[in-house]
Amino acid sequence: MGSETAARRMLEADTASTALGMELVELRVGHAVVRMRLTEQMVNGHGIAHGGYVFMLADTAFACACNSHGPTTVASGAEITFVAPAKEGEELFAVAEERTRYGRNGIYDVTVRRGAIDGPVVAEFRGRSRVVQVNGQ
Amino acid sequence: MGSETAARRMLEADTASTALGMELVELRVGHAVVRMRLTEQMVNGHGIAHGGYVFMLADTAFACACNSHGPTTVASGAEITFVAPAKEGEELFAVAEERTRYGRNGIYDVTVRRGAIDGPVVAEFRGRSRVVQVNGQ
Amino acid sequence: MGSETAARRMLEADTASTALGMELVELRVGHAVVRMRLTEQMVNGHGIAHGGYVFMLADTAFACACNSHGPTTVASGAEITFVAPAKEGEELFAVAEERTRYGRNGIYDVTVRRGAIDGPVVAEFRGRSRVVQVNGQ
Amino acid sequence: MGSETAARRMLEADTASTALGMELVELRVGHAVVRMRLTEQMVNGHGIAHGGYVFMLADTAFACACNSHGPTTVASGAEITFVAPAKEGEELFAVAEERTRYGRNGIYDVTVRRGAIDGPVVAEFRGRSRVVQVNGQ
Numbered sequence: 001m002g003s004e005t006a007a008r009r010m011l012e013a014d015t016a017s018t019a020l021g022m023e024l025v026e027l028r029v030g031h032a033v034v035r036m037r038l039t040e041q042m043v044n045g046h047g048i049a050h051g052g053y054v055f056m057l058a059d060t061a062f063a064c065a066c067n068s069h070g071p072t073t074v075a076s077g078a079e080i081t082f083v084a085p086a087k088e089g090e091e092l093f094a095v096a097e098e099r100t101r102y103g104r105n106g107i108y109d110v111t112v113r114r115g116a117i118d119g120p121v122v123a124e125f126r127g128r129s130r131v132v133q134v135n136g137q
Numbered sequence: 138m139g140s141e142t143a144a145r146r147m148l149e150a151d152t153a154s155t156a157l158g159m160e161l162v163e164l165r166v167g168h169a170v171v172r173m174r175l176t177e178q179m180v181n182g183h184g185i186a187h188g189g190y191v192f193m194l195a196d197t198a199f200a201c202a203c204n205s206h207g208p209t210t211v212a213s214g215a216e217i218t219f220v221a222p223a224k225e226g227e228e229l230f231a232v233a234e235e236r237t238r239y240g241r242n243g244i245y246d247v248t249v250r251r252g253a254i255d256g257p258v259v260a261e262f263r264g265r266s267r268v269v270q271v272n273g274q
Numbered sequence: 275m276g277s278e279t280a281a282r283r284m285l286e287a288d289t290a291s292t293a294l295g296m297e298l299v300e301l302r303v304g305h306a307v308v309r310m311r312l313t314e315q316m317v318n319g320h321g322i323a324h325g326g327y328v329f330m331l332a333d334t335a336f337a338c339a340c341n342s343h344g345p346t347t348v349a350s351g352a353e354i355t356f357v358a359p360a361k362e363g364e365e366l367f368a369v370a371e372e373r374t375r376y377g378r379n380g381i382y383d384v385t386v387r388r389g390a391i392d393g394p395v396v397a398e399f400r401g402r403s404r405v406v407q408v409n410g411q
Numbered sequence: 412m413g414s415e416t417a418a419r420r421m422l423e424a425d426t427a428s429t430a431l432g433m434e435l436v437e438l439r440v441g442h443a444v445v446r447m448r449l450t451e452q453m454v455n456g457h458g459i460a461h462g463g464y465v466f467m468l469a470d471t472a473f474a475c476a477c478n479s480h481g482p483t484t485v486a487s488g489a490e491i492t493f494v495a496p497a498k499e500g501e502e503l504f505a506v507a508e509e510r511t512r513y514g515r516n517g518i519y520d521v522t523v524r525r526g527a528i529d530g531p532v533v534a535e536f537r538g539r540s541r542v543v544q545v546n547g548q
Contacts (some may be wrong), residue, residue: 013182016190045150051212052196053153056189074219075188075540079353079490081214081402083376097296100385100395107398109383111374122376124381126400128355128488212400216353216490218539220513237522237532239494244535246520248511258511261518263537265351265492287456290464300484321423325486326470327427330463348493349462 004029007067017060020053024064025117030098031065033117049086049122058110058125059097061094065108066129073106078127086114086122093117094125104131141166144204154197157190161201162254167235168199170254174228186223186259188193195262198231202245203266210243215264223251223259230254231262241268278303282340291334296345298338299391304372306338307391311365323360323396332384335368339382340403344348347380352401360388360396367391368399378405418478428471431464435475436528436537441509443475444528448502454461460497462535469536470520472505477540484517489538497525497533504528505536515542 004027011017011024011034020042026033027067034057042053059075066073086092099107110125141164148154149155150173157179163170171194179190203210223229229251236244242244247262278301285291285298285308294316300307308331316327333349340347347396360366369391370384415438422428422435422445431453439443445468453464470486477484497503506528507521521536 012265014187016178016181016187019178041153041156044153045147050151050153050193050196051215052189055192055196055215056187059187059189059192066373077216077218078188078192079214079216082212083374083379083381099383100357100398102395104355107355107357111371121376124374126353136393168528215539220516220518221480223419236520237494237535242494244492246493246510258513261511263490277486284456288461290452290455290461293452315430317532318427319421322466322502324425324470326463326467329466329470329489330461333461333463351490351492352462352466353488353490359425393505 004068007064010067011064022060029068030065032061032096034061035091035093038088043088047088051082054112054123055080057092057094058112061096061110062108062127065096066106071131073129073131076128076130080123080125082123083121090114141205147204148201156180159197167202169198171198171231172228175225176219180225184225188219191260192217194229194231195249198233198247199245199264202233203243208268209215210266210268212223213267215267217260217262219260220258227251278342281338284341285338297335303342306335306370308335309367313361317362321362325356328386328397329354331366331368332386335370335384336382336401339370340380342402345405347403347405350402350404354397354399356397357395415479417437418475421478422475433471440479441476443507443529445472446504449499454499457471458499460543462493465523465534468503468505472507473519473538476507477517478526482489482542484542487541491534493534494532501525515530
């Protein structure tokens with residue numbers, strides 16, 4: 001519970017995520033849901049969301065989930081597959097679930113959906129995390 | 138040459154990328170370099186760049202390179218590995234190179250460096266592209 | 275049910291997989307479990323399983339799961355993360371689950387475990403599938 | 412040069428790779444070329460090479476390249492995209508190049524081609540390596 005608080009504080013202190021209007025909807029150990037509404041700045045000339053903003057939302061949910069254990073944990077890499085486009089004004093939900101942890105590493109799956117937490121899939125993301133040691137990584 | 142112009146116009150019309158201060162430095166068929174300075178909004182509480190913004194820069198260079206052939210081309214997915222942190226105020230360069238194309242698909246490698254076009258590596262990105270048909274994909 | 279039979283026949287006709295001793299343990303639409311015992315030919319000088327054979331097992335479970343819908347479906351790509359080593363003589367289980375399908379594409383997650391279907395994780399695999407059209411892809 | 416010898420010995424001692432007929436064609440620090448002929452056991456009922464064997468070839472070239480520096484280095488993960496099919500009897504060449512190294516990690520790109528070292532592309536592979544410490548990883 002203390003570590004969940006740490007993850008929550010991490011997100012609140014994260015100007016980048018909050019400036020984009022991201023909001024933490026759920027947080028448990030190894031699990032997080034973050035939502036974000038697609039604004040005009042996040043879409044291209046055709047009104048379609050930039051892949052980069054979809055990635056950023058997924059990455060934020062991933063960061064919350066992997067930091068929910070307590071120790072400071074960073075992304076070492078990620079893979080994203082774009083499933084369907086999302087449009088200006090739509091609300092996106094990124095649902096992050098821990099898949100496995102081993103040593104200082106972890107794998108987290110994040111599904112980004114639109115309209116609702118169980119809405120149509122927009123993207124599938126898989127992040128690789130690594131716990132950072134006090135004396136560097 | 139006409140298609141390079143198309144890629145250039147695509148980026149100029151892209152409010153999201155230009156709002157982040159991204160600038161197209163080089164553009165040839167299958168190749169693009171885009172630069173961006175890390176502002177306060179792009180870093181976390183420790184002054185370290187958000188992985189999402191590094192991804193967005195790489196993704197933009199990838200989009201320029203894969204659209205340099207002419208036909209409208211979108212990202213179907215991407216993989217990124219974070220190599221080293223970058224800090225507020227630093228300038229990042231994303232260098233995109235076409236690796237292979239087959240059918241309507243393509244693979245592009247993007248290296249993000251800091252300080253200079255041949256500076257230390259910040260991230261390695263590999264994008265998968267797909268040409269969009271007029272009647273949908 | 276007819277399509278599950280198709281996936282089962284596909285595996286039985288697959289000399290490569292059967293020559294390695296792979297056996298289909300479970301098969302439902304979008305789900306498959308395949309097992310394989312690590313023989314002397316599959317390990318390196320240290321008695322540790324080759325990543326390639328772990329990949330091959332995961333890839334086979336993935337193929338069964340994505341062909342369980344009926345239409346001929348091939349792998350367009352995959353990502354694997356090696357979590358822990360496996361040793362000569364151990365039995366591996368690859369559990370494949372469909373994650374999402376869109377158009378002619380699909381994403382399948384496969385976890386490879388050792389000793390039992392719910393044993394310790396050896397690798398996490400994510401495959402991208404594509405339905406092949408009669409007139410080519 | 413001593414470390415190249417180490418990589419060469421590693422491959423020679425690797426029963427799995429040699430049993431598949433893999434042969435080291437070139438080896439320099441951070442670079443390796445391995446070839447393999449597609450036998451009947453490596454193809455499916457349609458005479459098309461199994462993705463798993465293509466992966467295994469790429470993975471072996473990757474292992475040679477990342478071990479060419481000397482310290483024992485293992486694959487922590489890999490991504491492969493299948494570009495075009497290869498057929499029974501064809502000879503495949505996997506060309507591995509180091510992309511970047513940082514700390515104990517490395518990224519290597521491997522292109523698998525058929526018929527010749529500069530033949531048509533069959534697959535693009537990117538491997539992530541990690542140096543193993545004497546007292547475990």
